[in-house]
Each structure stands twice: as C-alpha cells, then as structure tokens.
Amino acid sequence: MNLNYKERERLSTISSIVSIIANALLAILKIGIGFFTNSMAILADGLDTATDILTSVMTLIAGKISNKPPDIEHPYGHERAETIATKIVSLIIMYAGIEVFTNSIKRLINHDANIDNLLFVVIISAISVVVKYSLYKYRLYIGKKINSNATIADALNMRNDVFTSSSVLIGILVLYFTGLWWIDSVLAIFVSLMILKTGFEQFMESSSELMESSPELKELYELVANCSCKTAKAQNPHKIRARKFGHRYFVDMHIELPPEMTVKEANEICAELEKRIKEKNPAIKDIIIHVEPYGNAEKECFGLSIDNIKHMKGE
Structure with a gap:
C-alpha cells in the first residue's frame, strides 16, 4: 500500500x-x-x-x-x-x-x-x-x-x-x-x-x-531487469544499483538505445520504463536511467547486469 x-x-x-x-x-x-x-x-x-x-x-x-x-x-x-x-x-x-x-x-x-x-x-x-x-x-x-x-x-x-x-x-x-x-x-x-x-x-x-545490501533488493533487481527487457528498443540493462531508505527504494541503471534516436524519443522510452517499474513496485521513489548507444563497450566495475541477476536467481 x-x-x-x-x-x-x-x-x-x-x-x-x-x-x-x-x-x-x-x-x-x-x-x-x-x-x-x-x-x-x-x-x-x-x-x-x-x-x-x-x-x-x-x-x-x-x-x-x-x-x-x-x-x-x-x-x-x-x-x-x-x-x-x-x-x-x-x-x-x-x-x-x-x-x-x-x-x-x-x-x-x-x-x-x-x-x-x-x-x-x-x-x-x-x-x-x-x-x-x-x-x-x-x-x-x-x-x-x-x-x-x-x-x-x-x-x-x-x-x-x-x-x-x-x-x-x-x-x-x-x-x-x-x-x-x-x-x-x-x-x-x-x-x-x-x-x-x-x-x-x-x-x-x-x-x-x-550497507545497502537489504535481502529484498534481490526481487527489486529482478523486477528492473524484467521490465527493461520488455521495453521496446531498450537493450542490455546494466550497472543496475538499488538502495533502500526506510520504506522507499532508489534505483540507478544504464540501458542501451539505438544511436540514431533523438533525445526526445530516448526520454519517452525512459519515462515509459520508469512508469512500468514503479507500477510494479510503488515503493520505488525515484529511478535514474542513463542512456548509451547499442554496443557501447565499457568495463563494468559496479552495479549489476542481466548475467549477475540471473546468477542471483540460480539460472
């Protein structure tokens, strides 16, 4: 509630x-x-x-x-x-x-x-x-x-x-x-x-x-990954980080979008993704989404990727 x-x-x-x-x-x-x-x-x-x-x-x-x-x-x-x-x-x-x-x-x-x-x-x-x-x-x-x-x-x-x-x-x-x-x-x-x-x-x-390692964050990571994969044109959700503040949650994440996409189009997709996640879990207070082009190669030194989240689930 x-x-x-x-x-x-x-x-x-x-x-x-x-x-x-x-x-x-x-x-x-x-x-x-x-x-x-x-x-x-x-x-x-x-x-x-x-x-x-x-x-x-x-x-x-x-x-x-x-x-x-x-x-x-x-x-x-x-x-x-x-x-x-x-x-x-x-x-x-x-x-x-x-x-x-x-x-x-x-x-x-x-x-x-x-x-x-x-x-x-x-x-x-x-x-x-x-x-x-x-x-x-x-x-x-x-x-x-x-x-x-x-x-x-x-x-x-x-x-x-x-x-x-x-x-x-x-x-x-x-x-x-x-x-x-x-x-x-x-x-x-x-x-x-x-x-x-x-x-x-x-x-x-x-x-x-x-220490920002609450047990219930596992379900939150799975929710963010699932919603990201179901969002049109969004790929490779990564650097996903969630933190709990009392009864609220904050989420930071990166996604990849087509490089030719305009800022307005990218913003609309991010807004759709944020809305979808918050509808699934109203306790999420804020989501920050960083956009990268398809195939953007970066060394991931923090945050979770799809592979990390699957490993948490035992898949």
Whole structure:
C-alpha cells in the first residue's frame, strides 16, 4: 500500500502512543507486584516491559523524522532514521535478553524461589500475555501497512515479551502445583535466548540496510531487469544499483538505445520504463536511467547486469 507521508506519520504516531500507554500501565503493575510478592521473575518481566516504552518512544521519534519530505540537506529524504531506530531497538532487545539470562542463572545458583501471594503473580502474568499479544499483532499490522522496519522491529520485541510473560506464568503455575522451584528459571533462560536471537537478527538486518545490501533488493533487481527487457528498443540493462531508505527504494541503471534516436524519443522510452517499474513496485521513489548507444563497450566495475541477476536467481 502506497501511503503518503502524512498518513504514514498519523498511523505510526497512533500505534506508538497506544503502545507507550499500554506498556507503561503493564510496567507499573508488574514492577509493583514484583516488589509486593518478592517475585524476581515478574519484576524482571516488568523491567523488560519498561524497556518497551523506550523503544516505542524511539520508534515514534523516528517515524516523525522519516516522514519528513526531502530537503536541501537530505535530498534522498529522511527514511534512514527508521533504520537507525531499528538498530537501537535491536541493541535494547539484546540487552533485555542478556538481563533475563543472567538473572535466571543467578536464581538457579541461589535456589531463589520464595514467592508470596502467587495468585497476584499469575493474574498479572495472564493479563500481560493477553495485552502483549494484542500489541504485537497491532504493531505488526501497522508496521507492514506503512512498511516501517522500526515499527516491525518493535512488534517483534513485543512478541518476545509474550514468550517472557508466558514463561513467567507457566513457571509460577508449575511451581505452585509441583514445587519444582527451578522450572520458571529454565523457561526464562530459553526465552532469553529467543530474545537474543530476535535482537541479533534485527541488528544484522539494519546493518545490511545501512550497507545497502537489504535481502529484498534481490526481487527489486529482478523486477528492473524484467521490465527493461520488455521495453521496446531498450537493450542490455546494466550497472543496475538499488538502495533502500526506510520504506522507499532508489534505483540507478544504464540501458542501451539505438544511436540514431533523438533525445526526445530516448526520454519517452525512459519515462515509459520508469512508469512500468514503479507500477510494479510503488515503493520505488525515484529511478535514474542513463542512456548509451547499442554496443557501447565499457568495463563494468559496479552495479549489476542481466548475467549477475540471473546468477542471483540460480539460472
């Protein structure tokens, strides 16, 4: 869905505010219950939820920055703000995973399982699971709708929180019925590894985008090559380069046209090719097409050719 800047900013802002309010209420409840019941598990879960407030605030700020139109200082736009926010969020996710892991190990070593008023812990854990799952689905929907990596990263963090709260809930229930004090710590360790995995994946994805090597660019290269080959009189699309800026893409490319063609005719063919590509992928913000005559022999030191793209496809 190709949304304009104002609509993207509106949806991003609303979802971030909903997330901030819900997480703030959950964090207060879980941290309060943690101190009241002496439950380290629910206290740690509350601290993890508190970090979500920070990530949502970062996503909100990044959304406002990235939705600004291009200006003199940022001629490509401000979409990379979302990439930076995604990297920061990934570091916060990994930090939360390490905290959960180390605290769980300490609990195992210290045989710490003295929890009072287990019913309160069970209730708030169950509430947290429901609220976190709802927030995860909501933020993921909005992130995909506005094509925001930062919002999607925040949603995946909330999915991890569902696992965290679920492990606390299961651990407390098992502890209540069986007396196996170590169960919730073992589950928490498993969840912490899941959190670290997600954080690492988000970190690597944002790093790839900053290095202009996003995985989805492969499909974009194939689209540009296919459209070029189907455009009348256009031959040998090469030096194709694409870069991702948040939810937008920029494409540079070279094509060969008949040497006797006028500038006006060449411009019309390029305009047709640009239109065809953008119709297939509205997320492409701009395409720069350099025209060369048939048989123009140049040493290609950068960009992709048809042969490169076929090799990527395994042909």
